[in-house]
Structures are given as C-alpha cells and as structure tokens.
Amino acid sequence: MIPFPDISPEIFSVTLFGMDLALRWYAVAYIAGIVIGWRMVVMAAKTPRLWPNNTPTMTPQQIEDMLTWIILGVILGGRLGYVAFYQPDYYLQNPVEILYIWQGGMSFHGGLLGVVLAAYLYTRRGYDQFSVADAIVLGTPPGILLGRMSNFINAELWGRPTELPWGVAFPGEAAQFCPDIVGICARHPSQLYEAALEGLVLMIVLLWMVWRRDALKRPGLTCGTFFAFYGVGRFLIEFVRQPDAQFISPGNPLGLAWHVGGYGLTMGQILSLPMILLGLWLITRARRRGAVQSA
Numbered sequence: 001m002i003p004f005p006d007i008s009p010e011i012f013s014v015t016l017f018g019m020d021l022a023l024r025w026y027a028v029a030y031i032a033g034i035v036i037g038w039r040m041v042v043m044a045a046k047t048p049r050l051w052p053n054n055t056p057t058m059t060p061q062q063i064e065d066m067l068t069w070i071i072l073g074v075i076l077g078g079r080l081g082y083v084a085f086y087q088p089d090y091y092l093q094n095p096v097e098i099l100y101i102w103q104g105g106m107s108f109h110g111g112l113l114g115v116v117l118a119a120y121l122y123t124r125r126g127y128d129q130f131s132v133a134d135a136i137v138l139g140t141p142p143g144i145l146l147g148r149m150s151n152f153i154n155a156e157l158w159g160r161p162t163e164l165p166w167g168v169a170f171p172g173e174a175a176q177f178c179p180d181i182v183g184i185c186a187r188h189p190s191q192l193y194e195a196a197l198e199g200l201v202l203m204i205v206l207l208w209m210v211w212r213r214d215a216l217k218r219p220g221l222t223c224g225t226f227f228a229f230y231g232v233g234r235f236l237i238e239f240v241r242q243p244d245a246q247f248i249s250p251g252n253p254l255g256l257a258w259h260v261g262g263y264g265l266t267m268g269q270i271l272s273l274p275m276i277l278l279g280l281w282l283i284t285r286a287r288r289r290g291a292v293q294s295a
Contacts (some may be wrong), residue, residue, distance in 0.1 A: 001167045001186035009154045029150035033143025034074075038067055041139040050216045057131035066122045070136070073118030074111045075101070081110010085267055086244050104156070108144075108234075109271040130219035130282075137226035138206055144230075145199025152191040159188025159240045174245070190241040197233040205229065218290065224282025231275035238268040 013022035041063055045056045058066070082105040083091045083098055091098050115136065123132045151157045158170045161178045167186030170176075178185035206222060209215035215222045243255025243266050256264035265273075 001165070001169050001184065002189075004155060004168055004170050007153050024150075025153045026147075026150040029146035030074075030143070033146045034067070034071060036142040036146075037139025038063065039139075040142070041135050044135065044138060044210060044216070050210060050214065052128070052131065052217050052219060057128050057135065063135070066119065069118040069122045070115055073114035073116075075114075077114015077117070078106035078108070078111030081107030081113060085110065085271065087246060090246075109268075109275075112275075128219055130223065130286075131216065134216055134219060134222035137223050138210060140226065141199050141203035141206065145195050145203065148191045148195035148199060152189060152195070157191055158242055159190035159193075160242050161185055162188050162240070164188075187242065188240040190237055193237050193240070194234070197237065198230050202226065202229050202233070218286040220282040221286035224279045224284075224286060226279070227275045228279025228283065231272040231279060235269050235272045235276070238266045238272075241266075241268065243267070 007025075009026070010022040010024050011028065013020055015021070042060045044050055045058060045060050045063055048054045048056055051057060079098065079101055085107055087105070116133075119132060119136055120129065123129050155170045155172060155175065158168070158175055161167075161181055163186070166189070168189045169184050169186050175187060176185050178187075206215075206226060209222060209225065215225070243257075245255075247255035247257055247267065252259065255266060257267040257270055258264045
C-alpha cells in the first residue's frame with residue numbers, strides 16, 4: 001500500500017482578532033478551476049474558425065458576464081443537490097445547516113443542474129443555447145481535475161478497501177474502519193481516478209475535438225460528449241468508490257441507493273444514467289444535423 005502523503009488541507013492560516021482564518025486547497029481548486037476554464041472558453045471565442053458560420057456564439061465580454069451566473073449555479077446547485085440527493089431527511093430536520101457550506105457537502109450532479117439553469121436563464125434570448133452549452137463544458141474539466149485532487153488532499157471521498165499495491169492508507173477512524181481487514185486498511189484513491197478520467201482525459205478529448213475536429217461547428221456535440229463521457233466514467237468509478245455513510249446498513253453493506261436482492265445502483269450511478277442518455281441524444285442530434293459551415 002501507499003502511505004497517505006503528509007499534505008495539510010490548509011495552505012496557510014492566520015489568526016486575526018481571535019479568529020482563525022485559513023486558505024484551503026479546496027477553495028483554491030474552485031477558484032483556479034473557474035479561472036482556467038474561463039480563459040479556455042475565451043481563447044476559443046477569440047478563434048472564429050472554430051464556430052458555426054465562423055462566428056463565435058458569445059463575445060469574451062459576454063462570457064465574463066455569464067461567469068457570475070455560472071459561479072452561483074455551481075455553489076447553489078452543488079449544495080442543494082447534496083441536500084436533496086444524499087441527506088434530505090437530515091436537512092429537513094436541520095434546515096439552517098443547509099447554509100453551512102464550510103462544513104462540506106457538495107454534489108457534482110447538483111452543481112451541474114445549477115449551471116444548466118443559470119446558463120439557460122442568462123442565454124434564453126438571442127443565443128444558440130446548444131453552442132453556449134458546448135462552450136461551458138469545454139471549460140469544465142479543469143475544475144473537476146483540481147477539485148478531485150483537493151478531495152484527495154482533504155482525505156475525503158475515498159474508495160472501497162483494496163489489496164492492490166496502489167491502495168492508499170487514508171487517515172481517520174472512518175477510513176480505517178474495514179471489518180474484513182486486519183491491520184492498516186488501504187483504499188482505492190477514487191478521487192485520483194476521477195481526477196484522471198473525468199478531469200485530465202476528458203479535457204484532452206474535448207480540446208482535441210474542438211481544436212482539431214471542428215466539434216463546435218456541430219452545436220451540441222461537445223456538450224453531449226462531455227455528458228456521456230463523464231456519466232460513463234463516474235458510473236464505472238462508483239464500483240470502487242465508498243458510498244456515503246447514510247446509505248450503508250447491515251442489510252446493505254455496499255451502500256446501494258436502489259437495490260433488489262443485493263443487486264442495484266449507488267446514488268452516483270443513478271444520477272449518472274440521465275447524463276449518459278442526454279449525452280447520447282445530444283451527440284446523435286448533432287451528427288444528424290451536420291456541421292454548420294460558413295456560407
């Protein structure tokens with residue numbers, strides 16, 4: 001196994017007026033992911049040949065204006081998605097704690113829905129919304145890559161126990177609670193699996209499609225590829241990812257959110273299935289309509 005690296009979740013901390021203020025890797029990952037993604041989209045917007053009719057769907061200024069909506073969609077959607085998908089009963093009994101974002105608890109699928117709604121509200125008039133969706137997903141993988149890496153640094157969202165040589169001995173009582181293993185418990189570093197597959201590899205695929213294969217000339221193709229690729233990747237990684245504790249019980253040790261006779265799906269897999277179907281539909285639609293070239 002691999003010992004967990006000695007990396008603090010906090011980059012630095014200071015005490016001001018009796019209060020401890022800390023800059024955490026997770027916060028930096030959010031900020032850096034948004035900035036990098038924004039610049040990637042702006043770069044594409046400054047390259048007319050990539051777009052239908054050689055005309056970018058949005059100007060750099062419009063992209064910057066939409067960024068505020070996107071950030072709100074990520075934060076509000078991510079938090080409300082976690083509340084609704086993973087712990088609805090708890091938060092119904094403790095509604096004030098919905099606001100306690102600093103205690104953790106964000107859902108990628110909820111954040112995605114928040115971004116979709118925010119982008120729709122901003123672009124509901126005067127924009128090709130499929131092209132706008134393509135632009136947004138082009139800048140999304142860097143945030144996934146950095147976010148999952150920060151999950152690893154925080155020693156959270158780890159995977160199921162494993163005896164593979166790259167298993168990681170995560171710290172903490174919960175991570176080390178493995179009834180079937182004697183001694184130190186190693187787990188799949190599922191955060192790094194997601195960082196690599198849904199972040200780095202997906203980013204390379206989208207960049208190749210956009211800059212080498214003129215994917216943006218087929219509105220919806222880039223967006224559909226993102227949804228389908230992420231959905232399939234997340235579905236597969238869920239097999240080695242430790243489910244949230246509230247789904248685990250003596251009769252359901254695998255933490256399946258839906259199951260019959262011991263077979264079923266985790267919550268992450270359930271939420272990924274609509275993404276896969278939507279992605280396939282968008283890809284099919286884009287390919288049938290063909291590329292939109294300049295007249």
